[in-house]
Amino acid sequence: MDALKERILREGRNLGNGILKVDSFLNHQVDPALLDECGRELAARFTSVGATKVLTAEISGIAPAFTTAMHLGVPVVYARKTRPVTMPYQVFLTLAPSHTKGHTIELIISPEYLSHGERVLIVDDFLASGQTILGLARLAQAAGSTIVGIGAVIEKVMEGGRERLATLGVPIVALAVVTDMSGGKIVLA
Secondary structure, X not given: OHHHHHHHHHHOEEEEOOEEEOHHHHHOOOOHHHHHHHHHHHHHHHHHHOOOEEEEXXXXXXXXXXXHHHHHOOOEEEEEOOOOOOOOOOOEEEEEEEOOOOEEEEEEEOOOOOOOOOEXXXXXXXXXXXXXXXXXXXXXXXXXXXXXXXXXEEXXXXXXXXXXXXXXXXXXXXXXXXXXXXXXXXXXX
């Protein structure tokens, strides 16, 4: 994913404290062509796992999850952070710490859209500490679904998320891997 790596190096900003700002193409303004390319690549890497749903967290995970699901030909479900009045009373809910929000968030999914027997591919914008993805995995497991893989657009290896997620025993793919952000740098593998 050379185009993704080039955009990270050209437009990404190291804000310190492990925060990589990629708002110009991924997290606030979205480049549809780049995200389509990312989704196509993630779908290609996970074609063999037989996913029946792609699962993510709102809001920044939606774009990469959507394009991945589109290329796999399956629905995408996103965990909400607040329960709307349209959601049933009984829901799947878990808590996860958010590094960028600076506090713990709720992740909520309606049992209408994630159920027993689903084969779930989790896709998110970042794999950092792995806490949000572990929260999504807990929701999928509570629904009786099987997690079949984890995909991320950008991984920050220095935060140890891949090691935390290894206990899930599924393939983990990141399209761009940040290896160092010390001293204001952004270094990619």
